Amino acid sequence: MGKSTMEKEDGPVYKFYETIRDFGDDIMTTINRLHDVTLFAPSNAALEEPGVQHILQDKRRVKEILNLHYVKQRLPLEKIQNKSISQIPTAADRKKLYFNVVQGPAGNQTITVEGGGVNATVVTANIAATNGIIHIIDRVLGVPYTTVLDKLRTDPMLNSTYFLGQRRGFNEQLNDTTKRFTYFAPREQAWSGANISYPSTIKKLFMQDFSYHTKQILERHLVVADQVYTMAKLREMSINESVTLTSARDTLKLRVKELSEIRLGDDENSINPVIFGYQIEWEGKWIRVFRHDVECTNGIIHVIDGVFLKDSDVRVTGDASLASFAPHLIIFLIAKWLL
Secondary structure (H helix, E strand, O other), X not given: OOHHHHOOOOOOOHHHHHHHHHHOOOHHHHHHHOOOEEEXXXXXXXXXXXXXXXXXXXXXXXXXXXXXOEEOOOOOHHHHXXXXXXEXXXXXXXXXXXXXXXXXXXXXXXXXXXEOOEEEEEEEEEEEEOOEEEXXXXXXXXXXXXXXXXXXXXXXXXXXXXXXXXXXXXXXHHHOOOOEEXXXXXXXXXXXXXXXXXXXXXXXXXXXXXXXXXXXXXXXXXXXXXXXXXXXXXHHHOOOOOEEEEXXXXXXXXXXXXXXXXXXXXXXXXXXXXXXXXXXXXXXXXXXXXXXXEEEOOEEEEEEOOOOOOHHHHOOOOOHHHHHHHHHHXXXXXXXXXX
């Protein structure tokens, strides 16, 4: 990375350069030694946010955040725009970047990149450097600024989970900053997959009349505790046996498996990254964790490829009011018979 792009004091990413220089130890040396690198550099304004300034007091955390901002290959914006790549590992341990292409009403495209739970927009792209490319983004990745609720509301991948959570006020609690949430949130494809296995059930869950059942199912996905549970923590807790968490509805018994694979780079100069991922076992089914450890100001989200549905959940037939009140009706009839 040359002086013309990073080190100019009046340049658009000079504060990011200063942060790397002052807190990043050998990160700048590592970046300069790479043959191919793409840097997602936060703008000067992004570095001046109060939350970011607070994080700068923790040198270990800063180094992890800085490593989240570069990948070990050239990644021009066009490669993201044509959706030939949707996620890529970063220099941070077991952390990826996720890309989304948003089509505007006038045919224009907005490119967003998510890292560590923070969604940033690419504001200036394809700045050439001696050994790679710089994209300027409008936020510092890895420094959460939204609650779990706000993240659900703004992430297109979680539209259905957010929509269903609006029923019976389930989502309201997720804005509480005095609590710590761990939310296993199904992504859009998870609901689509569940629709194939349980078509009539999923159809009912999206109907207003069955909001009671929908809320119960979502409660199974939510853990409220005095701490958050990262995937690494859950993996550690379940090395020899399942881990049991107390969800908002009942107990959630899980096993966690860590996966890795090697993918070849685009050319001989690119470093072949190791991709880390996780799977969780619930009720005998292994479910892929599509995005883990999405950090929020009051918790963490694990985006999963399945829905925690039980056979007993699918026995919802007829009118919703009858399904909801059938147990009370049976008790009433028994009481009458005993009298």
